[in-house]
Amino acid sequence: MNMYVSLLNTDATLLWQNKLLKAGDALVDLSQVRSLRFMSPRKVLEEVNLNLSQVPVGLSFLGSGDYHHLTLLFLKKIPLPFTLIVLDWHLDLNTAPPGFVSCGSWLREALNLSQVEEVYVLGVQEEMLPGVSGHLRSAGEMVKFKIYPARTFPLAIRVVPQEVEGRMVYISLDKDVLAPPFAWTTWDQGELHPGPIFYLLRSLKNKARVIGVDVCGEYSPTSVVLGPYELAKVQANEIFNIALLKLFTGSKRLKTSAKVV
Incomplete structure (x- = not known):
């Protein structure tokens, strides 16, 4: 898979x-875009979409979880x-305020995309489950929605790959x-733990047509110079990211650096 x-x-x-x-194939600099973290005006997301116009859907690393709403652009x-x-x-x-999309509301937006036929949410905490039906009713058009x-x-890693076999799948x-x-x-x-997650991802890769993956949830260091504690956190995240990259790109050759776009 290339x-x-x-x-x-x-x-x-x-x-x-x-x-x-x-x-990486491309490093997209969004560091100067204002009002992007946590919650973005739709106009800002349109601006970012222009920056991503030459970036195809593939394996995308978004930064910290504060930017999960960028999934929508892909x-x-x-x-x-x-x-x-x-x-x-x-x-x-x-629900985000009118005219805004947040890292906590992006999935509600995704439910209204005509291309999205069904949604699976895996690994979520139990406390999030009450009120889900109400969220879905108020989100707009209903799609097939399953939560594990x-x-x-452990049940999801057996059932989900079977249910989506042969289908086009995007993973966030x-x-x-x-x-x-x-x-x-x-x-x-x-x-x-990583083991069950990678078991699921390998099964999806083998059974479904994985057309895109995005990853967020990076650790944000609090200082310019990393101490041993923060460095260990960054390295743990990089190990996970590299494992994802190897899974979805195979023996992808290392480049001198990603192309800045």
């Missing part, structure tokens, strides 16, 4: 991951019907679904 690898420099979190930078690039599979500790079905909370993830992964120390984020984190 999947295009893009890195979005939203908050400099990926700039600490040198191996990942060398493996979903909108897909012209054909597909299944969206989300791995996240949080259920991003919140963290405790049922927030690393806050992982338990420390397997990944570190700036949000509260979940219960999953």
Whole structure:
């Protein structure tokens, strides 16, 4: 699989991951875009969409979980019907103020995309489940929607690849679904280990047509110079990212550096 690898420099979190930078096809600098973190005006997202016009859907690293709403820009690039599979500790079905999209409301927006035929959310915390039906009713057009909370993830890794076999699939992964120390984020984190996650991803790769993957949930260092504690967190995240890259790109050769676009 020759999947295009893009890195979005939203908050400099990926700039600490040198191996990942060398493996990318493009580094898109969004660091100067204002009002992008947490919640963005739709006009700002339209501006970012122009920056991403030459970046195809592939394997995209978005930065911290504060930018999960950038997933929407990649979903909108897909012209054909597909299944969206989300791995996240949080259920991003919140309501944003009019004219805005947030990292906690992007999934509500995705439900209204005509290309999205069905949605699976995996690894979410139990506390997010009450009120889901109400969220879905108010989100707009209904799509097939299934949730597997963290405790049922062993069931999900057996069932979901079978249900989406042969279909076009897009995967959005927030690393806050992982338990420390397997990944570190700036949000509260979940219960999953990398082994079951990669078992699921390999099964999806083998059974479905994975057309795109995005990853967020990077750790944001609090200082310019990293101490041993922060450096260990960044390195743990990079190990996970490189494993994802190897899974979806095979023996992709390392480059001197990603092309800046």
